[in-house]
Amino acid sequence: MDEIRMYDTMSRELRSLPLGDSGQFRFYVCGPTVYGPAHIGNFITFARFDVLYRLLKLAGYNPFYVRNITDVDDKTIRNAIEANESLSAFTEKWTVQFQEDCETLNMLVPDVEPRATGHIKEQIEMVQALVDKGHAYVGGDGSVYYRVRSFSDYGKLSHFDPDALQQQSTTSGGAVNLADEYERDSVADFALWKARKDSDGPVFWESPWGEGRPGWHLECSAMSRKYLGDNFDLHGGGEDLCFPHHENEIAQSEAATGKPLAAHWMHSIHLLVEGKKMSKSLGNFFVISDLEEKGYYPAEIRLAMLGGHYRQQFNFTVSGLDAAKSGLSKLESAVEALLESAGLKREDWGAFVKPEIPENWGIFKNAWAAFRNDLNTPAVLGALFNGLKKARKNANSPQEAKASLVSTGALIYGLGLELFSRPTAEQDVSEIPSEIQKLAKERWQAKQAKDFNEADRLRNFLSEKGWLVVDRSDGYSIQPKP
Numbered sequence: 064m065d066e067i068r069m070y071d072t073m074s075r076e077l078r079s080l081p082l083g084d085s086g087q088f089r090f091y092v093c094g095p096t097v098y099g100p101a102h103i104g105n106f107i108t109f110a111r112f113d114v115l116y117r118l119l120k121l122a123g124y125n126p127f128y129v130r131n132i133t134d135v136d137d138k139t140i141r142n143a144i145e146a147n148e149s150l151s152a153f154t155e156k157w158t159v160q161f162q163e164d165c166e167t168l169n170m171l172v173p174d175v176e177p178r179a180t181g182h183i184k185e186q187i188e189m190v191q192a193l194v195d196k197g198h199a200y201v202g203g204d205g206s207v208y209y210r211v212r213s214f215s216d217y218g219k220l221s222h223f224d225p226d227a228l229q230q231q232s233t234t235s236g237g238a239v240n241l242a243d244e245y246e247r248d249s250v251a252d253f254a255l256w257k258a259r260k261d262s263d264g265p266v267f268w269e270s271p272w273g274e275g276r277p278g279w280h281l282e283c284s285a286m287s288r289k290y291l292g293d294n295f296d297l298h299g300g301g302e303d304l305c306f307p308h309h310e311n312e313i314a315q316s317e318a319a320t321g322k323p324l325a326a327h328w329m330h331s332i333h334l335l336v337e338g339k340k341m342s343k344s345l346g347n348f349f350v351i352s353d354l355e356e357k358g359y360y361p362a363e364i365r366l367a368m369l370g371g372h373y374r375q376q377f378n379f380t381v382s383g384l385d386a387a388k389s390g391l392s393k394l395e396s397a398v399e400a401l402l403e404s405a406g407l408k409r410e411d412w413g414a415f416v417k418p419e420i421p422e423n424w425g426i427f428k429n430a431w432a433a434f435r436n437d438l439n440t441p442a443v444l445g446a447l448f449n450g451l452k453k454a455r456k457n458a459n460s461p462q463e464a465k466a467s468l469v470s471t472g473a474l475i476y477g478l479g480l481e482l483f484s485r486p487t488a489e490q491d492v493s494e495i496p497s498e499i500q501k502l503a504k505e506r507w508q509a510k511q512a513k514d515f516n517e518a519d520r521l522r523n524f525l526s527e528k529g530w531l532v533v534d535r536s537d538g539y540s541i542q543p544k545p
């Protein structure tokens with residue numbers, strides 16, 4: 064087994080990833096809250112954990128991956144009521160959309176994708192255990208709160224001092240809702256179980272503390288315990304989850320079980336888009352279909368995402384997508400040349416892309432080392448391109464070419480890049496039905512006439528038929544949807 068070293072948020076150092084007695088590497092990643100389409104910032108986090116999953120498979124860690132779906136919280140309830148749909152119908156729709164987007168980006172499906180609403184019983188049991196042990200109490204509003212002061216290790220992950228929060232909130236005046244303070248013994252305390260409110264509409268469950276719903280932090284503690292046990296090998300998520308979400312998970316789980324929750328903690332730093340924090344008002348808020356409509360294919364989006372290291376702030380840009388577009392073409396032509404030298408065809412490539420590593424990495428040794436050194440994907444890509452350049456010069460014999468294909472196939476599996484998945488340019492013109500061409504032309508004319516409603520209607524219609532219209536500076540082009 065090849066060693067993987069990763070930065071651990073709790074100890075703040077690079078450490079060898081543990082492989083316990085179970086012979087399995089068990090890890091948990093906090094998944095999406097399904098109240099709308101996930102955006103590029105969410106997906107870069109999930110793509111990085113997907114690469115970790117693939118790397119663990121390659122390196123022989125035998126991973127078991129759990130990523131939850133948050134399908135009950137303030138946002139899902141509020142948006143379901145606004146949409147006039149039941150919570151389950153509403154969250155199902157966005158769960159399916161999320162899973163489809165993950166598939167589009169060639170992410171492997173986790174071993175388990177548990178949903179919060181499917182584990183109410185486990186969550187109530189954990190609250191009960193915490194109440195029994197004196198770590199939780201019923202507040203003035205009927206909700207159950209976690210008593211942060213009862214857990215002396217609180218703050219050990221994020222290196223946060225709970226006393227600071229207490230002081231800050233009592234001296235800063237107005238920062239804290241005072242009415243809320245009476246419900247809890249301390250402002251640092253957080254809700255494990257939320258008593259039913261009018262704004263929850265029809266969303267509630269019965270519990271020993273009356274009607275209500277679980278607090279957000281609780282689901283991950285209950286579901287990780289169910290699927291991975293009291294302690295497991297790695298826990299991860301976006302950097303914003305480190306505090307308070309993960310800190311609260313640790314407090315809940317460790318107080319309930321008496322064991323350390325996870326041996327290793329991994330957090331993915333958020334991206335900037337075009338140099339700025341992503342926001343709807345800045346127009347740099349992208350979901351996957353926005354990028355597809357700009358004419359980028361999923362493999363290009365994925366390659367662009369992997370151009371940044373997960374612990375450095377990454378600037379996601381349109382010029383980066385353009386660079387990924389040509390980078391992917393370079394990768395494809397290098398692989399094509401190797402296939403030819405090995406006496407093989409493009410159809411044979413798929414057999415090389417699998418979670419198996421070669422006995423000898425040869426000229427791709429540095430790429431594999433970069434992979435195992437804190438998941439350094441930009442360095443992996445650099446070393447892969449270098450290796451392919453060398454291979455192109457060296458590959459005289461079919462055997463040498465084949466050895467390079469084996470190494471490249473393993474690295475491409477790890478990165479999760481789908482080569483040769485884009486339609487070729489020739490396909491475009493000859494295979495577009497005349498009806499589609501006619502509608503695209505009508506859309507263009509509507510747009511020129513500033514009839515944007517009609518133009519949008521036609522674009523959506525074409526999209527439903529499986530065709531993308533992409534505007535260019537000198538007109539438009541039609542592409543089959545990726």
Ligand SMILES: [Zn+2]
Pocket residue numbers: 092093094283308312
């Ligand atoms: Zn979580």
